Amino acid sequence: MSPADARRAVEIGCAGIILSNHGGRQLDGSRAAFDQLAEIVDAVGDRIDVMMDGGIQRGTHILKALSLGAKAVGLGRSYLY
Known part of the structure; x- marks a missing residue:
């Protein structure tokens, strides 16, 4: 959830990151x-891929992301909807 952490992921050679605030409910x-x-x-x-997880409830959310x-x-929760 932090640009500094994302830049660090690039520095250490990650191929991608998942942006998520799981636990945000708490x-x-x-x-x-x-x-x-x-x-x-x-x-x-464009140095690494960013995947977003959390808050996706409809197709327009996918397009926005x-x-x-x-x-x-x-x-993750799409099967519930």
């Missing part, structure tokens, strides 16, 4: 992954 003050996505993508550029720079999205 942390009322935590930002949503959507709020961080553009900032994280800007921090890493992809348009903000995510390479993929996680659909």
